[in-house]
Amino acid sequence: MPPHLCATGIDKAFPGVRALQNVQLEIQSGEVLAVVGENGAGKSTLMKILAGVYQPDAGTVEMDQRPIVVRSVKEAEHLGIVLIHQELNLAGDLDIAGNIFLGREPTWGGLLKLIDQRRLHDNAAKIANRLGLTIPSRTLVHQLSLGQQQLVEIARAISLQSRLLILDEPTSSLTETETARLFSVLKELKTQGISILYISHRLKEVEIIADRVVVLRDGKNAGELRRGEINHRALVQLMVGRELKQFFQRQHQAKTPLARTGIEVKDLRWLPAQPGITFTIEPGEIVGMAGLMGAGRTELAQTLFGVRRKLTGAVTIDGKPIAVRKPADAIAAGIFLIPEDRRIEGLILTDSVKHNISIASLPALSRFGFLQRSREERLAEAMCERFMVRTPGIGQMVGNLSGGNQQKVVLAKWLSRTPKLLILDEPTRGIDVGAKSEIYALMDDLAHQGAGILMISSDLEEILGISDRVLVMHAGTLAGSLHRAELTEEAIMHLATGGESRT
Amino acid sequence: MKKLTGIFAFLCLLYVLILAFTDQEAWGSNNFNLTKRIGIYGISCLGAGLLIVTGGVDLSIGSVICFCAAIFSWLVVDHHVPIPAAIVVVLLSGALIGAVNGFLVTYLGLQAFVVTLCGLFAFRGAARWILNDEIPRIAAPIADWSAFFNGSFLSISIFLWLLLGLFVAGSIFLHFTIHGRYFFAIGSNERAARYSGINVDFYKILAYVLCSFFAAIAALMDVFSISSVQASSTGNFMELYAIAGAVLGGCSLRGGEGITVGMLIGTAILCLLRNLIQMAEIKDSLEPVVIGVALLVCAIIDESLRRGLSWRDLLSAPQQLWERWTRG
Amino acid sequence: MKKLTGIFAFLCLLYVLILAFTDQEAWGSNNFNLTKRIGIYGISCLGAGLLIVTGGVDLSIGSVICFCAAIFSWLVVDHHVPIPAAIVVVLLSGALIGAVNGFLVTYLGLQAFVVTLCGLFAFRGAARWILNDEIPRIAAPIADWSAFFNGSFLSISIFLWLLLGLFVAGSIFLHFTIHGRYFFAIGSNERAARYSGINVDFYKILAYVLCSFFAAIAALMDVFSISSVQASSTGNFMELYAIAGAVLGGCSLRGGEGITVGMLIGTAILCLLRNLIQMAEIKDSLEPVVIGVALLVCAIIDESLRRGLSWRDLLSAPQQLWERWTRG
Amino acid sequence: QRASGKPKVAFVSNNAHGFWTFAQRGAEAAAKEFDVELEFRKPSEDSAKVQREIIEDLMNRRCKGVAVSPNDPENNLNFFKNNVASKIALVMADNDLPDTSARRCYIGTHNYRAGRAAGELVKQAIPDGGKIAIFVGKMDASNAQERRQGVLDVLAGIDSKEMPAKITPADAVNLSLGKYILIGTRTDGSKEPECLAKAEDLLNKHPDVACMIGLWEYNPPAILRAVRGSANPKKPAIVAFDENPQTLDGIRKGEIIGTIVQNPYEFGYQSIKVLAHFANGKDDILKTWPGIEDGGRIFVPHRVITKDNVDTFEAEVNKILGK
Ligand SMILES: Nc1ncnc2c1ncn2[C@@H]1O[C@H](COP(=O)(O)OP(=O)(O)OP(=O)(O)O)[C@@H](O)[C@H]1O
Numbered sequence A: 001m002p003p004h005l006c007a008t009g010i011d012k013a014f015p016g017v018r019a020l021q022n023v024q025l026e027i028q029s030g031e032v033l034a035v036v037g038e039n040g041a042g043k044s045t046l047m048k049i050l051a052g053v054y055q056p057d058a059g060t061v062e063m064d065q066r067p068i069v070v071r072s073v074k075e076a077e078h079l080g081i082v083l084i085h086q087e088l089n090l091a092g093d094l095d096i097a098g099n100i101f102l103g104r105e106p107t108w109g110g111l112l113k114l115i116d117q118r119r120l121h122d123n124a125a126k127i128a129n130r131l132g133l134t135i136p137s138r139t140l141v142h143q144l145s146l147g148q149q150q151l152v153e154i155a156r157a158i159s160l161q162s163r164l165l166i167l168d169e170p171t172s173s174l175t176e177t178e179t180a181r182l183f184s185v186l187k188e189l190k191t192q193g194i195s196i197l198y199i200s201h202r203l204k205e206v207e208i209i210a211d212r213v214v215v216l217r218d219g220k221n222a223g224e225l226r227r228g229e230i231n232h233r234a235l236v237q238l239m240v241g242r243e244l245k246q247f248f249q250r251q252h253q254a255k256t257p258l259a260r261t262g263i264e265v266k267d268l269r270w271l272p273a274q275p276g277i278t279f280t281i282e283p284g285e286i287v288g289m290a291g292l293m294g295a296g297r298t299e300l301a302q303t304l305f306g307v308r309r310k311l312t313g314a315v316t317i318d319g320k321p322i323a324v325r326k327p328a329d330a331i332a333a334g335i336f337l338i339p340e341d342r343r344i345e346g347l348i349l350t351d352s353v354k355h356n357i358s359i360a361s362l363p364a365l366s367r368f369g370f371l372q373r374s375r376e377e378r379l380a381e382a383m384c385e386r387f388m389v390r391t392p393g394i395g396q397m398v399g400n401l402s403g404g405n406q407q408k409v410v411l412a413k414w415l416s417r418t419p420k421l422l423i424l425d426e427p428t429r430g431i432d433v434g435a436k437s438e439i440y441a442l443m444d445d446l447a448h449q450g451a452g453i454l455m456i457s458s459d460l461e462e463i464l465g466i467s468d469r470v471l472v473m474h475a476g477t478l479a480g481s482l483h484r485a486e487l488t489e490e491a492i493m494h495l496a497t498g499g500e501s502r503t
Numbered sequence B, C: 001m002k003k004l005t006g007i008f009a010f011l012c013l014l015y016v017l018i019l020a021f022t023d024q025e026a027w028g029s030n031n032f033n034l035t036k037r038i039g040i041y042g043i044s045c046l047g048a049g050l051l052i053v054t055g056g057v058d059l060s061i062g063s064v065i066c067f068c069a070a071i072f073s074w075l076v077v078d079h080h081v082p083i084p085a086a087i088v089v090v091l092l093s094g095a096l097i098g099a100v101n102g103f104l105v106t107y108l109g110l111q112a113f114v115v116t117l118c119g120l121f122a123f124r125g126a127a128r129w130i131l132n133d134e135i136p137r138i139a140a141p142i143a144d145w146s147a148f149f150n151g152s153f154l155s156i157s158i159f160l161w162l163l164l165g166l167f168v169a170g171s172i173f174l175h176f177t178i179h180g181r182y183f184f185a186i187g188s189n190e191r192a193a194r195y196s197g198i199n200v201d202f203y204k205i206l207a208y209v210l211c212s213f214f215a216a217i218a219a220l221m222d223v224f225s226i227s228s229v230q231a232s233s234t235g236n237f238m239e240l241y242a243i244a245g246a247v248l249g250g251c252s253l254r255g256g257e258g259i260t261v262g263m264l265i266g267t268a269i270l271c272l273l274r275n276l277i278q279m280a281e282i283k284d285s286l287e288p289v290v291i292g293v294a295l296l297v298c299a300i301i302d303e304s305l306r307r308g309l310s311w312r313d314l315l316s317a318p319q320q321l322w323e324r325w326t327r328g
Numbered sequence D: 001q002r003a004s005g006k007p008k009v010a011f012v013s014n015n016a017h018g019f020w021t022f023a024q025r026g027a028e029a030a031a032k033e034f035d036v037e038l039e040f041r042k043p044s045e046d047s048a049k050v051q052r053e054i055i056e057d058l059m060n061r062r063c064k065g066v067a068v069s070p071n072d073p074e075n076n077l078n079f080f081k082n083n084v085a086s087k088i089a090l091v092m093a094d095n096d097l098p099d100t101s102a103r104r105c106y107i108g109t110h111n112y113r114a115g116r117a118a119g120e121l122v123k124q125a126i127p128d129g130g131k132i133a134i135f136v137g138k139m140d141a142s143n144a145q146e147r148r149q150g151v152l153d154v155l156a157g158i159d160s161k162e163m164p165a166k167i168t169p170a171d172a173v174n175l176s177l178g179k180y181i182l183i184g185t186r187t188d189g190s191k192e193p194e195c196l197a198k199a200e201d202l203l204n205k206h207p208d209v210a211c212m213i214g215l216w217e218y219n220p221p222a223i224l225r226a227v228r229g230s231a232n233p234k235k236p237a238i239v240a241f242d243e244n245p246q247t248l249d250g251i252r253k254g255e256i257i258g259t260i261v262q263n264p265y266e267f268g269y270q271s272i273k274v275l276a277h278f279a280n281g282k283d284d285i286l287k288t289w290p291g292i293e294d295g296g297r298i299f300v301p302h303r304v305i306t307k308d309n310v311d312t313f314e315a316e317v318n319k320i321l322g323k
């Protein structure tokens, strides 16, 4: 069977970076083709070229054996090519339905083009329900949690009558439940003959959904795996070019007993009708935090960090109560937060890698308030090396890095200092396997140095792999706490879905 | 809608105060004056509001009003062009100016503030040049038109009827058609709109065209209402009043927010405020102070209600602020 | 730096044109006048620029200048306060105004445009009220000070020396200290700055304080330079010139961009442009047109160079645009 | 540059108002007649600062003499004295400097006397007294202060040929002047729509106002419009300044009692005539100037235009404008 879409010899260069070199890709109708590769391998760039966001420097694209030139998103849509970007692109002031159907609103009244509100909302609710997004379709998008926003993006893509659907890391903020729902929808689309290009760093998902995998490395084709050959080891082998040994390393498993009590949170509330949240994190402990989408994990982190106003509650570190009214207070007290949404909260996209890494450590890099640029540069260089940030230089604008590399910069910004409590909100969103294991090692290291670590994650595998203890949230409350011994996927899901605590 | 309650309550308060300060037999005549002024000021405010929704801003409104008025009087007085034809030319010029602004902002990627700041200077100068710094004798040739517009229907000024017409059209456009929806989308996240296949450049240009087109209408209304054009003063400060009205009425200059009724209320507040100052015989020099402070109070109330505070919260706000302050 | 080449070249061009239009024996005296004007205008431009870097904007600069000048003359003329004391009071008032603006923008979360629009009205009115709509007889009491400031050192106006002093301080602050770095961070992404532990509210308030403080200095310089205060006209349009200068010099109103040398060049361009218009005897009414168009040209060149186009690209731009247009 | 060989003289107005077009015509006529090159400058803002920049630039262009209508003459005395008059010939037009030695001569209306003439018109319109209101653009302009003071002094029965040192505060309200009561003085920042609104509001607030006086050119038409639109059958009298066509029309229809007009054409003509003579070295021309008063003041007499002479006056105006 001739391929549905076939790209040959694609080249694309950015100033200082050759993102793609002579890349080939073909996909059949009704096929799910996964594209994997390390951060900065060129996956997103390739997808953007297919969807008309970028123009290739060289190479041709054929669809149904006819050469096509896609000059704009609109043209791509005409051809039936739809891309969900790695980063969210939603209009926050419009509601869910408005975003799902943006640009394709059902209308009445002929040339007047009045919006048919009822049809709009009915259709939106239908699609949203299929994906498990049950929030009223009139909710404004900026009120949603990141995961919910990602579902809106997916709903939007699915609602398009596409022939080729490209999903660039659609599940990076989704929990397993939503991912499973998404997969069932994808399977349905597949039976309708729609081709799907799927990018993810969660290799387990790739194993489940992909018919075939194309691996990119350093902007070149690095190999291909067919159904049956797809497994974790083979994928990693092709991506990284070597085998990764221990993935979840907990070398300092045994806690060193310290004379400190760590952080205690008592009766914390940020919503009026909310039972208080109480927990402790001991020094040297890595505590995972699980929960369903919108369970309030991010809000809890924001409240601890002083971004969100708390209504009641007391936080003490090593027995000393601390008053946190703004992030600066939290940082002074030793609480750091690596935020969930890197583009809005984590990075200054228009600024350089160097400045982004140093921004939270400037007082230490200055004398009498004067910046010492050489020290700043040394720090940035060191952190980039440690986290394997792929960038042409530390002067590169962060917005030009690939998604995963941006995330590494956010981590680098905070991990150059030693906190008392480090809160990581989805720290490995969009990060490739190699870097992930590096990050886990770092967390382990920090814990060993006596920091308490709270890691919020939607990736259960990761939670199970690294935590000493897991807190589970459900609908804005703490549903329970599980020790390493009682940690299983079922136990977590039981609590996360509102089941009674068994302990 | 809810967020308009604050300024609507303020508007009502103003109106009650005006009534209190005015003799009863003058109520009718004062009402008529108010409808007239709201009519005239509201038009440019509506245009500015539509543009602000898309995240744009136009500082040149006042100068464009002056320029359009100058063209009109040049055509009518110096070249004896029939008035309807002159009106058409003026409206087209307005639209053209908007198109140029929009082109500069979209295709050349210039900042709206800068482009329209240039317009603020340039069009005022152009108006002076067209009129050659003279006072045109416009009153006589437009006497009939002026009489018509200064008249009333159902004891409401024709100007307000015109505004209401534009308001209905604008409301339908902004809140019920897909075009209006695209305005909001662009103002809220331009890239998202672009990725949704919306012709962002077209709609942004359209917004500038509408804004300047409304300014051209406002210019005509200004001429008809006072039968006079003066290059050095016509339209002065109108951009500030227009933007202030729109913002008072709930538009955010960050874009993506706004509602046409709000713009109307915002304009009305400005007009009533100035009327009240006269009726309460507040010292002339304090007039700007009162306007400034009232704007500020409105903005504070509006923002607080928007953040979900209740009226009761608001009333206890000073105390809370104080506590927050003293705590550290 | 590179992006300043465009406007710097433009500045040089203007200067050459001025020389060409001026008799050689008048060059020296004209140069002195230019240094004087740049000195006076530059101060408020620097303040506006610092604020714009943080993503703020201040429309009240002109009115604050007027208000500060009014306080100064009220103290000196009506109350015979010694001039140094009056200067201190004026500078403190400026800083206080900035603090209030900053407080409203940060703690109450109001839009900067709105808050300072209120200021634009309110402070002008307050100035009129203080001066009671009269012209104070300020010339005599400040004669010595005025003579000093209107003098020169190394044939450069004292005003320019003062500006250069402020410029050096401002440059060090903005480009070499961590505080300046925080200004940029806040202007580029306020949320990210907050999450990085920067005391955003403090720095934003600081930016407003600096802006109004510089406006207060500008007010004093204005008074010393022309020995006159008129509540209805002092400082008129100064906010526009200040913002225009800063933006010309490479500040982006979106925040996070700007360089102090640029602000200086921007101010200089505005001053030279007006000088050139006089020297080339361009019709008065066309003056605003020339200023507007020149601003626009600068903005276009600047934006193009910023996007990495070369001069050659620029010259072939019209043709390209045409092609892009005709393609659809 | 552009050497015409003729000496160059200049006229700098205080703003860009249409009023100055008349002066420009007069200046142009004089420039032609006395063979000088003329530059006529109308600043876009009515501020002392912009005006000063213009004059500085003029002096750097070999200007032999300049006529200025100064903004804030009081405080700019030193500038004019030390920076201008010491270098080139300086004539004040329309508005004088407080120190008569600082300039060669003054040419313009006696605004205080013009104000008194307007006061007489008020007396004539409402001999039995009543409430009056004054409208003007700004109160911190000297011609506004002088005219207003003239009106008030006549009504209060004060006899004087010159402006008194102590003036009535701008914010005086309900000031009693003999039989007359000044309700207040309304300023509009030179914006006609605002003047209209304020006049309308005043009519609603004070239905018994007996006379409304507009001191600047655009004020009377706005007042007239407000009075025409008012529902009150009792129309107040209107006293005007300057020659706006709508004002003249109102006089013809009997809605305006009369207007006090200046003769800006003569400001321009005589200023340039004097400067032309200076430029040609005839420095003693002022000694023989007809009608020159103490301190080198040449008053271009104002005129009172009422229904009787409005038509002839309008014909004159049209002639100057070439209409
Ligand atoms: N607009 C741009 N300007 C400059 N360089 C860019 C730009 N976009 C991408 N790059 C570079 O191109 C390379 C490929 O990036 P791309 O986003 O395609 O990676 P990716 O495979 O999607 O990585 P990730 O898994 O982290 O999302 C990276 O090195 C990146 O820095």
Ligand SMILES: Nc1ncnc2c1ncn2[C@@H]1O[C@H](COP(=O)(O)OP(=O)(O)OP(=O)(O)O)[C@@H](O)[C@H]1O
Pocket: A134, A135, A136, A139, A143, A144, A145, A146, A147, A148, A173, A174, A291, A292, A293, A294, A295, A296, A297, A298, A299, A300, A340, A458
């Ligand atoms: N049914 C709902 N309707 C509207 N909003 C909801 C609903 N459920 C959750 N939310 C939103 O989700 C927010 C909680 O989001 P938060 O970001 O804390 O979740 P999270 O646990 O981090 O989940 P995610 O994985 O999606 O980031 C609530 O404040 C609320 O705004």
Ligand SMILES: [Mg+2]
Pocket: A043, A044, A045, A086, A168, A402, A403, A404
């Ligand atoms: Mg990517």
Ligand SMILES: [Mg+2]
Pocket: A145, A146, A147, A297, A298, A299, A340, A425
């Ligand atoms: Mg979350």
